[in-house]
Structure formats: structure tokens, C-alpha cells
Amino acid sequence: MSPYPRSRARPAEAVRKSAASCIGSRGVMTTDYVIGVDAGGTKTVAWLAGTAQVLDDAPVASASSGPGNVRSVGFETAVRNIHSAILGISAEVSIPIRTLCICAAGAGRRIDQTRLQEWGESLAVAENVLIRPDVEAVLASASPDQTGVALISGTGSLAWGRNADGQTRRAGGWGYLMGDEGSAYDIARRALQCASQMADGRREKTPLLPVLLDALKLQHASELVPVIYGASQPKHEIAQLAVHVFACAVKGDTVSEAIIADAANSLSAMVAAVTRKLHLPTDCPLAIAGSVLIHQHMYRQRVMNSLHRSDESATLVEQPVRGAVRVAQMATS
């Protein structure tokens, strides 16, 4: 869902007019544009904005394309999608771009960042190119000075923060085999495990078992193994079941409730670890992103309760690309 009314989004062909309106008093076009890119695991979003545009404004132009996570889809596919999104907002206009900031998922390692940097510079669309991890866009969306903590829970999960000294720390984000506690995948995997135990008679049956079987259109628990292990993308197909665990918990299913409570504690522990390590105040800016935390209000509230914070003290970030724009603006000013 777009965070701004669709009518306010301006297509690429409108950019020329906007650019024209920036021609200064001396008749010279002011080169005050930036591009922010949020390259995620599901899609890539690019925004063109003025260098001084405020964060809540709609972009001058926007475009989106496929996944831009260099680790999960591979470098070639990721940059093709990132390029496609950038072309979507800049192909038909010839305004100079001051800064291009690409906030990319899966680009935590220096080797990937260097490769993206070289590729971004080779595009020659901007004077400066910045490559940042995707979490940085989330934090920048919520915190003007980019200090505080960003908490993300979608298919995976992690917390990431920065203090006034510029130090950064991460907790979580170890992937589906070693961590990602409190993520959609983690919640759904635990639910499948409990459902299997119910089918075996190792655990008392609750509605969770039939609900999961219904969701997968299965008659019997024994069909779970070929379906789950035969999936082309088991991680994503398992993660999609989390919504049913939340629904069961809301209806009072005790096993689902326990899974959700434990997951919420895991996420708050990530935030607490980052806050502590960076000596941040416990009421520092908190940016919350990721499908699970954005859409599951009850779950988000549990995390906030566990952090002894009010639900309103966090900023929900549905479009991290705003943060990518802000990083580009701050580097430009």
C-alpha cells in the first residue's frame, strides 16, 4: 500500500515540469534533486525528491520493480531491478541528480557494498552515490538525526541502531537457521512444530492444527512433510502461515498465544540489546518496519509493552524509501 494518496504521486513525465520550476532567479537550473532507493527482498522502490523536500511530502516521481536483495536473488538480478526502478523515475528527464542513495537488503558485507558502489557510479546518474544497508533507511525515516533504533520483523527480523557518536550495533538478523526470532518465519515454524507434536500426541490438540492444515488445504497432518519440504521456497511459504497463528492467538488459542508472547519478547530483547550497547536512552527514537509489525497491531503492542514504551512512541515505517531520500538529502546539504 502506498503511504501517500495515489493522486499525489506524480509520474515521470511530470518531472520535467517540476524541474523547470526549480530554475533559479538567474535562469540557471538548480541541481537540487536526489534519488533514494529502497532495494528490498520483495521489491525495489525509487523516489526522486528535491534536496530540501520535507519527509512527509510525496516524491516528485516514484517507480518500483522486483527484488533488489543482492544476497537472495544474486547481484545481477538485484542490480537489474534497482536499475529498472531508477530508470522509471529518471529515463525521460535530464535533470542533474546530486545524490543517489541505495539502501539495500543483504548488502551488509563490505564486498557487496563495494561492488554496488562501483556499479552505482558506473550508472552516471548522480554526482554522488551512497550505498547503505536497508535498515539505515528505516531509521532515517523516523529519526531526523539518524540516531535511535530500527526494529524490523517481516520474513526475518533484526534490530539496528546508531548513537550520536555514529556508532552502530545490530541484534538479530542471523537468518532463518540460526535466528530471526520473532519474525513471520520463526512464528510459523514454531506453530508447525507444535502442530506436528499435536498430530503425534506429544502435545494436547488445539485449533492451531486444523487451522494450519486448512490454510495449506490439507486433510491430514502427514501431508505436511511433502508439502513443506517440496515447496520451491519453503522459507517464504512457511512465513506466510504466520497470519493464521496471529488469528488463532486473537481467538484465545493458548499455544498460538504462547508462541506470539515469546516472539514479542524476542523482538524487545533485540531492541534492548542494541539500546544498551549504544548507551542510548530507553525512549530514543524507535522506527518499526516489516510486514508483521506493521500489520499485526496486537503483536506490535506486545513488543512495546515488553519495552515499557507506549505504542505511540514508535514511528511506523511503511515506506523506508523516505529514509533513503533523507540520507541522500543529508549527504547533499
Place this chain on the structure above:
Amino acid sequence: MSPYPRSRARPAEAVRKSAASCIGSRGVMTTDYVIGVDAGGTKTVAWLAGTAQVLDDAPVASASSGPGNVRSVGFETAVRNIHSAILGISAEVSIPIRTLCICAAGAGRRIDQTRLQEWGESLAVAENVLIRPDVEAVLASASPDQTGVALISGTGSLAWGRNADGQTRRAGGWGYLMGDEGSAYDIARRALQCASQMADGRREKTPLLPVLLDALKLQHASELVPVIYGASQPKHEIAQLAVHVFACAVKGDTVSEAIIADAANSLSAMVAAVTRKLHLPTDCPLAIAGSVLIHQHMYRQRVMNSLHRSDESATLVEQPVRGAVRVAQMATS
């Protein structure tokens, strides 16, 4: 490791002599031989034995080959390995075989069993061909009438039982994503998760973290992600770390101890569920197999304590192929 002294194992060329010794009083060769095959995830073992040979005796001939798990290595590779093992004990002899019993891992589904049955019959090495799941060989190794419970914990885990009415039940065996609680993979995965939490500052540090890093020859926890997710066989490489968790637990590492205690409870819960569902007595025959349970004495003892049974009341099955031979013998008599 061979469960019988190597000198007692007789090579294929010795079979002819054994067969000759079976020529009856009327000068007609008695067709009293069977072949048992244990087709596992790591290797396949085939034994040639007399129809009346007692379980503890060495086989007339034995041979082994690569993995025979139809699900993990694929049908073609599995049957090539199974064939190779059978050829290893029967290629040079022309004695008639009464029954060939193949106990195969990963052949729990009827479709795989039917395919193996047809393939086994096409070999034309035996009058009768039996296809059974691998757990059946484990139970048959320990229980003369094939009733009781088999508990296996290696890379994966499950309990499986049969009562006097011939009813069978399983608990566990849901694979690494949904279950296999108490297996080497499960223990090591939990340890990696705890180690990651230690690295993040989400959990107090214990020696488990440096021990796991040492085992993987890593300097820093951040190197875990590329190593684990970059492994060609992450499941097996993770499972191999379990031995270090056992070692830490023995040295008093509290986190490792808690993981092991929980894992032991998971295994005893599987046995209890099967025993209860089949209305078996709690002191029914118990066959124990799998590398973890066979080699980790302390762990096995914890499982037995949790079941309120003495360590001696279970039979350790290091060579399930003995059970495959027994199933073949019982079908022949």
C-alpha cells in the same frame, strides 16, 4: 564401526563354501538364505544370512555402499547403491535367496515403497521381496516379536512402535524445519541460536560461543552467517556441531546443559507418545539407534531417566541390518 569382530566377517568368495555346507542329506541344496538390507541416509549395508541364523551371529557375507535414502539422494542414486551392496554379497554366488528385505530410510510413503518393490522384484535375486521403513529394522533388531518402540536420534529423530495387534505409530520425524527435536541438528541449531544471542548481547556469554567458533575455525561470530548459509549441506554441517554442545555440557556450560536436557525430554516425549497410543507397557522392548544416542552415553541416560527406565532396559542397535535380516527370516519361516 562394525559391531562384530572384523575377522568374523566373511567375504563373498567364502559364501560358496557356506552354501555348500547347506547341502542337505539328500544331496539337494537347501534354499535357506535371506538378504537383509539397511538403506540409510549415509550408507547402505547388505547382509547374507541363513534363514535360521541367530541374531547375534556374524553374517555369511556382508557388503556396504553409499546412501540409500530415496528421498534425500533420489530414487536412481538410492537404488544404484542398494544394488551395489546386494551385488557385493551375491554377485559371485548362485545360491537361491528365499527373501530379500530392504529396510529403507525415506521410504515412508506408499508411492516410494511400491516403486522400490517393483525395482526389487525386477532384480530377480530372491523369491520374495519385502520393502520396509528403516525404523522397522531397528525395532526387529531388539525385539524378537517385533513389538515395542524404536527411538532414533542421528541427524534427525523419531520414535516408532508396533503392538501385538500389528498396529504401528510414529512420533517425530517431521524433518529439520518442523521437528526432529532432540536430534543432532536440533541440538546444534539451538546452540548456534544461543551463540548468536550471546554475540548480540541478548544473552550472557558462556564458553559455548568460543567453542562453536573454534570448531568452525572462525575468529568472529559475524562470520557465522556466510559460513552456515554458504555450506553445501547446511543441515549436515550444522548437525556435526552437536558433539561440541555435548562436550560443553559435560564441562558444566549452563546453556549447553539446558539445550541437552530439553532435547532429552523431547526424545522421551516421542517414546511416551508412541507407547501410549499403542497401549504398550512402559517397559516394552526399546531399541535405540542413531549416532547421537549410541555415542553420547550421558545423553542416552538422560532420555532413559526421563522415561523412568534403566539404561540397561534398552537395546542399542548399531547395525540395524541385523533387523532387516530378522524380518526376512520371519517372513521366510
